[in-house]
Amino acid sequence: MTTPEFRQEVESIVKSIPKGRVMTYGQIASLAGSPGAARIVGGIAHFGDPDLAWHRVVNKQGGLASGYPGGRSAHKMALEKDGVIVSTNYKVNVKDAIWWPSNENH
DNA sequence: CGAGTGACCGCAA
DNA sequence: ATTGCGGCCACTC
Numbered sequence: 001m002t003t004p005e006f007r008q009e010v011e012s013i014v015k016s017i018p019k020g021r022v023m024t025y026g027q028i029a030s031l032a033g034s035p036g037a038a039r040i041v042g043g044i045a046h047f048g049d050p051d052l053a054w055h056r057v058v059n060k061q062g063g064l065a066s067g068y069p070g071g072r073s074a075h076k077m078a079l080e081k082d083g084v085i086v087s088t089n090y091k092v093n094v095k096d097a098i099w100w101p102s103n104e105n106h
Numbered sequence: 107c108g109a110g111t112g113a114c115c116g117c118a119a
Numbered sequence: 120a121t122t123g124c125g126g127c128c129a130c131t132c
Contacts, residue, residue, distance in 0.1 A: 038114035065113035
């Protein structure tokens with residue numbers, strides 16, 4: 001079976017993202033066991049379970065994804081609806097909104 | 107079944 | 120500061 005544990009890990013991590021916080025693709029990929037497979041996270045995000053909060057996932061720059069259904073505006077609205085502050089340029093404050101499980105106290 | 111693509115990241119010049 | 124390239128795994132056609 002070659003269980004795609006990578007995707008399972010990614011989904012589990014995305015489900016573990018608390019409300020009002022966001023994570024980066026690279027961080028999720030690293031936690032999933034493959035640092036550098038950030039692209040895969042994006043690929044899973046596009047065809048993964050819609051029940052997950054992919055809108056809480058942003059890139060390392062804190063910028064919103066470009067392939068989000070509805071565009072960045074919908075993504076921005078979804079984040080603000082969760083309590084995440086998004087800049088006018090569709091970017092979240094990496095120093096305040098990004099959630100780091102290994103260093104959440106920053 | 108085979109090949110290509112993808113919502114990214116990091117480094118080098 | 121910007122631009123260009125390679126790399127990873129899973130999913131779709």
